[in-house]
Amino acid sequence: MADAYVALEDGRVFEARARSSGRTRGELVFTTAYTGYEESLTDPSYEEQVLTFSYPLIGNYGVRDERFESDRVHPRAAIARELTDNVAEWLDAEDVPAVDHLDTRELVTSVREEGAMKCGIAAGPDATPEDAREELAECKGMSEHTEIGAQVSTTEPYTVTGGGEYDVALLDCGAKGSIASSLAERGADVHVLPYDADPADVADLDPDVLFVSNGPGDPANFGETQALVEEFTGEVPLAGICLGQQIIARAFDGDTEKMPFGHRGVNQPVRDLDSGKVVMTTQNHGYSVADPGMLEVTQVNVNDDTAEGLASEEYDVVTRQYHPEANPGPHDSLDFFDEVIALANSSRSPVVAD
Ligand SMILES: NC(=O)CC[C@H](N)C(=O)O
Structure with missing residues (x-):
């Protein structure tokens, strides 16, 4: 049973599994890197974005703060085919929503074919597709983040x-x-x-x-x-x-x-x-x-x-x-x-x- 939803600007809503609960929104981006999730998740360049990992398993060599690029997680949410428990726990402790068990190939292909897209995410026991759509409706374009x-x-x-x-x-x-x-x-x-x-x-x-x-x-x-x-x-x-x-x-x-x-x-x-x-x-x-x-x-x-x-x-x-x-x-x-x-x-x- 899905307990997380990702609503895309093109109207589709993906069902997923909540690994860190919460509601959020941002520009949907991806990285094709096989490794480096600790560095990417702490890279301030991802502020106001939702980071999708196209490599399917993220977290298999742990979380060590000496690899961090800043003192906090910057993407508003993380998406992967499968997140290990230690990464999910880290994101939960940082209050950053995270979801897995969805077709990340489809997500990345959509962005590549249709261009940069906004998305809304709702994750957790009470999350509904409507919650994700509401987040999407509130999402600003990157250029509107003037501060x-x-x-x-x-x-x-x-x-x-x-x-x-x-x-x-x-x-x-x-x-x-x-x-x-x-x-x-x-x-x-x-x-x-x-x-x-x-x-x-x-x-x-x-x-x-x-x-x-x-x-x-x-x-x-x-x-x-x-x-x-x-x-x-x-x-x-x-x-x-x-x-x-x-x-x-x-x-x-x-x-x-x-x-x-x-x-x-x-x-x-x-x-x-x-x-x-x-x-x-x-x-x-x-x-x-x-x-x-x-x-x-x-x-x-x-x-x-x-x-x-x-x-x-x-x-x-x-x-x-x-x-x-x-x-x-x-x-x-x-x-x-x-x-x-x-x-x-x-x-x-x-x-x-x-
Ligand atoms: N990594 C960066 O510095 C990104 C630069 C700029 N925000 C861009 O998306 O083009």
């Missing part, structure tokens, strides 16, 4: 120390923890600031690089972060990942657009236009850079040619649409962080005549 930065960003600045060879100012738009640790491992002190930090607080740090993090929602709703990028353009080298690339492109007179269903998995092939080399990358984004503005496209997605890397030699900019920090996913593109450190170095080395 999403405030939902995920730190309110207080803090520093991840890495030896102090470089100072990176990281604008936290919903940053995964492993972005700061990847920079700290390369000798940088990473000063994490709110997404809407006071420009004077950035200037006080005298950073070698201003880095814009990943994050949830529509990049058009991060006007404060974009204004900070504009303010420091030409003064400080700029770097960004995912939402960070999108915000930086907008700051350089570019534009972003909503994709049909996004890039969602850990096997997205990306070609570097200079070297011709292809790497496998981790991705979870629903918007893309439609127009790079004053920046140059340096890398593209092999499947659909969308911009995966942007740069400017004139303004010292380097960005990625995918997640070089992995967690989860392949480590093929970790050298992006070496590029960021090289940018930090070049910007402050005095010019020496030979």
Whole structure:
């Protein structure tokens, strides 16, 4: 007997089994990754979304907080063909609804064929299909979440120390923890600031690089972060990942657009236009850079040619649409962080005549 229901924007209601009770709603997204459920469930980029795992068994190697990317679960709900008890208990303790025993292939195929969809979920002993439909009726589109930065960003600045060879100012738009640790491992002190930090607080740090993090929602709703990028353009080298690339492109007179269903998995092939080399990358984004503005496209997605890397030699900019920090996913593109450190170095080395 079903005790959970998932109502989709296309009118269908899926019956399921409740693993963590509650009612909620969000944009239905998926990941095709086989592993990395702890990292994905704590990735702030999934705020206001419902995460469906296309891999059928989720939870088979436990739940360990050293793999978490932030201090809480961010998707509004989790869906899998089968969730193990330990994952279900974790989500229950975090008050995040979870359902299983439904055809997740059908869900993912629907999103891929019909495009991004809203959904409503009702799970638990008293849940009804009508409850799920009511949740769906209340669901906002991603672009309507205009304050999403405030939902995920730190309110207080803090520093991840890495030896102090470089100072990176990281604008936290919903940053995964492993972005700061990847920079700290390369000798940088990473000063994490709110997404809407006071420009004077950035200037006080005298950073070698201003880095814009990943994050949830529509990049058009991060006007404060974009204004900070504009303010420091030409003064400080700029770097960004995912939402960070999108915000930086907008700051350089570019534009972003909503994709049909996004890039969602850990096997997205990306070609570097200079070297011709292809790497496998981790991705979870629903918007893309439609127009790079004053920046140059340096890398593209092999499947659909969308911009995966942007740069400017004139303004010292380097960005990625995918997640070089992995967690989860392949480590093929970790050298992006070496590029960021090289940018930090070049910007402050005095010019020496030979
Ligand atoms: N992972 C991310 O930073 C996602 C960026 C943005 N929210 C998008 O969906 O495109």
